[in-house]
Amino acid sequence: MTSRLTTFEGLQDSVQRPAYGRDAQGPGIVHIGLGAFHKAHQAVYTDDALAAQGGDWRIVGVSLRSEAPAAELVPQDGLYTVIERSTTGSRARVIGALAGVHCLKTDRDTVLNALTAPETRIVSITVTEKGYGINRATGGIDHTHPAITADLADPDAPQGLVGLLVWALGKRRAAGIAPFTVLSCDNLPENGPLLRGLLVDYARHTASDLTDHIARDVAFPATMVDRITPARTKETLTLAEELIGRCDEAAIETEAFRQWVIEDHFPTGRPNWEAGGAIFVPDVRPYEDMKLRMLNGTHSMLAYAGFLAGHRYVRDVMADADLATLVREHLLAASATLDPLPGVDFTSYAAELEDRFRNPHLAHETYLIAMDGSEKMPQRIFAPAADALEKGQPIDAFAFATAAWIRYTFGATDGGETYDLRDPRAAELPRPAIGDDPSIVVQSRLVLPGLFPAALSNSPAWQHAVAAHLSNLMQVGVKGTIHKMTAGN
Numbered sequence: 001m002t003s004r005l006t007t008f009e010g011l012q013d014s015v016q017r018p019a020y021g022r023d024a025q026g027p028g029i030v031h032i033g034l035g036a037f038h039k040a041h042q043a044v045y046t047d048d049a050l051a052a053q054g055g056d057w058r059i060v061g062v063s064l065r066s067e068a069p070a071a072e073l074v075p076q077d078g079l080y081t082v083i084e085r086s087t088t089g090s091r092a093r094v095i096g097a098l099a100g101v102h103c104l105k106t107d108r109d110t111v112l113n114a115l116t117a118p119e120t121r122i123v124s125i126t127v128t129e130k131g132y133g134i135n136r137a138t139g140g141i142d143h144t145h146p147a148i149t150a151d152l153a154d155p156d157a158p159q160g161l162v163g164l165l166v167w168a169l170g171k172r173r174a175a176g177i178a179p180f181t182v183l184s185c186d187n188l189p190e191n192g193p194l195l196r197g198l199l200v201d202y203a204r205h206t207a208s209d210l211t212d213h214i215a216r217d218v219a220f221p222a223t224m225v226d227r228i229t230p231a232r233t234k235e236t237l238t239l240a241e242e243l244i245g246r247c248d249e250a251a252i253e254t255e256a257f258r259q260w261v262i263e264d265h266f267p268t269g270r271p272n273w274e275a276g277g278a279i280f281v282p283d284v285r286p287y288e289d290m291k292l293r294m295l296n297g298t299h300s301m302l303a304y305a306g307f308l309a310g311h312r313y314v315r316d317v318m319a320d321a322d323l324a325t326l327v328r329e330h331l332l333a334a335s336a337t338l339d340p341l342p343g344v345d346f347t348s349y350a351a352e353l354e355d356r357f358r359n360p361h362l363a364h365e366t367y368l369i370a371m372d373g374s375e376k377m378p379q380r381i382f383a384p385a386a387d388a389l390e391k392g393q394p395i396d397a398f399a400f401a402t403a404a405w406i407r408y409t410f411g412a413t414d415g416g417e418t419y420d421l422r423d424p425r426a427a428e429l430p431r432p433a434i435g436d437d438p439s440i441v442v443q444s445r446l447v448l449p450g451l452f453p454a455a456l457s458n459s460p461a462w463q464h465a466v467a468a469h470l471s472n473l474m475q476v477g478v479k480g481t482i483h484k485m486t487a488g489n
């Protein structure tokens, strides 16, 4: 049996490894949400920054509930392999940026100490959209979110993201330690300011003396993050072993492309992430809109339509000519809602996205992109739809994507296969039957609080367009609907 990855000894020569002395670089970042995306993205940029310039910027990784990251990584001294998979082959790289890995549930004191330690100058975050506890109707905290409810009841023993950050900022302030910079790396619009709003709202209920401090003294730079990172499978681990010559229980696979656009506001310093290609700009919003509407919006559309039509992976959707045409049309419609971004050509960006979606080496499951739709659709589909409506542009692509999502919430594919609807608002999305009136089904979704912008829920043109697509999807399925759409053109 091959021995486990614990040091660099015995690694195949072709494997890229940290070009810096790991032990000489202390920790400076706590990262909350230690999933595959963080390992493929921010940790890689940090590894590049450490190689370029060194510095006390290694990362203490934290998972809030799952014990798996620590179980995989602690025996490997935090080392793991990133496999980049593209048409030119698979490249393995061992990342050394992690300085420790802990689970809040089981290793609470270590996590709390790391959050209050003076050397922690940045707390970065990837907990996915649903980890924040946003009430979209108010922009404040969602009092029904399980972690928010628990932390409001016992703020001194925080379990969730918002409660934990407010608790740590309070302890630091009391001890005269400068606040850390809070760096949200999730696919949410204006993720930094949004998180600040949640912290301020939560502090109002639990520590009102902190609200001004959080609003005034703590930096929340916004970011746009991008790297398509599918869930790891057994094959990932087998491939890692082949490529590096050691057994790696924490290996992940991802695409070669990566992008990180960051608002440059780090009062207590930051790593030289430019070394890994990160771009620092004064205003991230145009980049976020581009990525959320073009990449993520198209992803959601193709995931719902593709999954219903029986396609398991994104690459299978792209190999289906009917769906590939829809993808191209959606990219075009999404780009039309954007303000011009100097130096970026949306047509080339769209072509690059089609190539990335087609990557035959990535097994990216449509089912995983489809989950948590109620948390993803507002910024990916509804916001551009509202903009298009306001500007008098066509809304059809967004209406189709919305109808595909609603049809997906019925819980059965066009082929009759049933599945679990993984969505935090699943209880509010009653499953209609195929014989129900599509207009009534659409109406029942439009009235859900905080989901659709008023410009859409109040628009008869929008209701009509979504109901027309839903009616087709219910009667003739995804493929039949696309054929009807093409015949009607």
Ligand code: CS2
Residues within 6 Å of the ligand: 187, 225, 226, 227, 228, 229, 295, 296, 299, 300, 368, 369, 370, 376
């Ligand atoms: C995807 C994203 O699962 C999803 O919802 O749209 O995770 C997407 O792969 C990343 O944002 C790419 O950067």
